Amino acid sequence: MTEPRPDHLPSSLPFSQACENNQAPILAVLQQAFADRRQVLEVGSGTGQHGVYFAPRLPHLVWQTSDLAENHPGIRAWQAAHPAPNLRAPLLLDLAGSAWPDGAFDAVFSANTTHIVAWPLVQRLFALAGAHLPAGGALALYGPFNYGGSFTSDSNRAFDAWLRQRDARSGIRHFEDIVALGVEHDLALEADNAMPANNRLLVFRRGAPAGA
Template sequence: MKRIAPAADRNKSPILGVLRPLLPDGARVLEIASGTGQHMIHFASALPTVTFQPSDADPAALESIESYRAEAGLSNVAPPVLLDAASASWPVTSADAVVCINMIHISPWSSCEGLFRGAARILPPGGVLVLYGPYCFSGRYTAPSNEAFDASLKEQNPAWGVRDIDDLSRLATETGFVNEAITALPANNHVLVFRRQA
């Protein structure tokens, strides 16, 4: 059954604007935590020469993704696969880019660590890991709404929360990535681009 996330409709075009120059013709993109599937279909429609592999750890999300995929009929979107970012083994073994939208603040830190380690396993030197969501900068929130959101997340699950760029940069260094770019987008969110080093 198709799910609809209003936020996905609002942010999909701004995110695409950052992704477009990072994904050359022929690129293979793995999306982690594809959720409803709305982002993937939007990106694939706009970038017909790029191949997209959606994934999620939630079987219900996979159903939604497949519904969007079937409806769109795009040849550059593969069937979704079950993938837990925290796992030491992923069903996808190679990609040119890994994209993860709005996941790391609603999952434990182990999932964030798994995301970076998994991306390091499957990306070639020069490949990119692209993250989107709300972040802190050296302990500072970008807006009061993000501070309130962080508190709300931690009330739901103490292992969740808005992640700090400093922590992500350290994790990137540990796993062979360099923080290449930070782009501010609407609603106090940012796109982070990490490039895999040789």
């Protein structure tokens, strides 16, 4: 599951081909889902590629990156190479124990985290979002999900096997479990968007769905 690194990319910049592939389809959804949002907390910013792409294309909001400390140098390097006035340096956020960061966040975005972290950390992500987002706040989750207890593709089945071999606590989560977790924390599923490469972008809204 290793990815080739583009020859032109400086060695200081970590790279994810998946981020390059999915950022435009994700943006098309976020332009609607976050149209009325002002401060977004990105949980698990990873390489930092998403932040530098989304922030200048969503100029009406502040994009706050966050991740484990070990990923901060790469995120900062991407931000130095592609600065934006509404893009913020990464905060330390570890779902295993960090408190909700200071800030008037009215939206959360997280990509490719629910299948990487252990299930208790997925639960804590929802608990934190449900406790701290205001009424109408949005939570957008990108990644692969199973439906009806089944994989949606052979590639997702193979990916899940690779994930579990790497870390038995990880794995593709069941859509129904994620939705139930949202209900538990007052986060109602607003939209389930199909994405390329057998991924989805789930949008939850705290309180009643918008327009209800």
